Amino acid sequence: MQMDTATIRKLLSEDFTEAMIRIGLLAFVVVMCVRVFAPFAGLMLWGLILAVSLYPLNKWLARRLGGRQGRAATILVLAGLLLVGVPTVMLGSSFAGQIHDVYSAFESQDVTVPPPPAAVAEWPLVGEKLFAAWNSAASDLPAFLAKMQPQLGNFAKRMLSVAASTAGSVFMFLGALIIAGIMMAYGESGSRSMLRIISRLAGPARGPDVHKLSTATIRSVATGVIGVAFIQALLVGIGLMLAGIPGAGVLAAVIMLLGIMQLPATIVTLPVIAYLWWAGDASTVANIFYTVFLLVGGLADNVLKPLLLGRGVDAPMPVILLGALGGMISGGIIGLFVGAVLLAVGYQIFMAWVDAGTDDVEAGSTPSGAAAQTSSGGE
Numbered sequence: 001m002q003m004d005t006a007t008i009r010k011l012l013s014e015d016f017t018e019a020m021i022r023i024g025l026l027a028f029v030v031v032m033c034v035r036v037f038a039p040f041a042g043l044m045l046w047g048l049i050l051a052v053s054l055y056p057l058n059k060w061l062a063r064r065l066g067g068r069q070g071r072a073a074t075i076l077v078l079a080g081l082l083l084v085g086v087p088t089v090m091l092g093s094s095f096a097g098q099i100h101d102v103y104s105a106f107e108s109q110d111v112t113v114p115p116p117p118a119a120v121a122e123w124p125l126v127g128e129k130l131f132a133a134w135n136s137a138a139s140d141l142p143a144f145l146a147k148m149q150p151q152l153g154n155f156a157k158r159m160l161s162v163a164a165s166t167a168g169s170v171f172m173f174l175g176a177l178i179i180a181g182i183m184m185a186y187g188e189s190g191s192r193s194m195l196r197i198i199s200r201l202a203g204p205a206r207g208p209d210v211h212k213l214s215t216a217t218i219r220s221v222a223t224g225v226i227g228v229a230f231i232q233a234l235l236v237g238i239g240l241m242l243a244g245i246p247g248a249g250v251l252a253a254v255i256m257l258l259g260i261m262q263l264p265a266t267i268v269t270l271p272v273i274a275y276l277w278w279a280g281d282a283s284t285v286a287n288i289f290y291t292v293f294l295l296v297g298g299l300a301d302n303v304l305k306p307l308l309l310g311r312g313v314d315a316p317m318p319v320i321l322l323g324a325l326g327g328m329i330s331g332g333i334i335g336l337f338v339g340a341v342l343l344a345v346g347y348q349i350f351m352a353w354v355d356a357g358t359d360d361v362e363a364g365s366t367p368s369g370a371a372a373q374t375s376s377g378g379e
Helices: 002-011 014-064 069-108 118-122 127-139 141-147 149-185 187-202 207-243 248-260 266-279 284-298 301-308 317-364 367-378
Strands: none
Touching (some): 014 069, 014 149, 014 187, 014 207, 127 141, 149 187, 207 248, 207 284, 207 317, 248 266, 266 284
């Protein structure tokens, strides 16, 4: 009974009460910090990914500027803002101007739709319906628009939603680029701080390896996924321009988006090749050349991706690829990098556990281990 009383007094002592208060205050501070930081988590994570990916270029430029990392980061950020911001503003202004012109033309009833060619009706699957709708629009455009008003309204809402989402993504990227520039300006101290944090979480022995693996994985994904998508879009875009395909720039941008989403570029190149032969504007030799060029460009990722993805990373390429795909499905473009890092780190931890068990088995199978087991068995 005296022991129970002593235990109760100890639990209700002043030290225990102070400890509970401190734990409660710490939990409150952590929860509030998470709530304050949560709206900026995506932006900061995207900025960190850009900083890690661009930091080698920043170091190279800083060496050319006498070791001034701040100035090098400023130059990179300004270059990125110009490369992304200026075309975005020009495209947005052009898009707004075209919408205004179309609206003005409809208001003044100056829009005329030419009648459809007879060959349209012979197209498989959609030919007859497309010919009928096209012919109705050519005969009486106001009546056709009034009939299709619900569908056109839904289409306009979707287009506005896509435009707003795209604009938000562009502004988020520009903000993340500025944050990445700040991080790169303090790259050395930031890298040391990150190493200390990871070493605290993973342990002093594994911390440096996890830090190196995470950094290399982010750069590998940036090079292997986005880099390959850009190269493939550039190759196919050149082929589209040489073949005189309308909207070559838009199609090249779609191919780059498909590459980032890990979808085949043949979704675009095969219909383009079919259109090339159907239009018949060029000679047979030219069509064969353009077909081969577009096929090679559309399949280039199958050669480039194994060469670049996982390069310099202490993890197999399929592991990085699966992590990037799963992360993108669950978390979008940021998940592309986070998923690859998590799966690569998890793979290293799993293989370290497997190797530790294998070492124990091999130690037990050595002659000295076998002799020890024999002697113990004899005793």
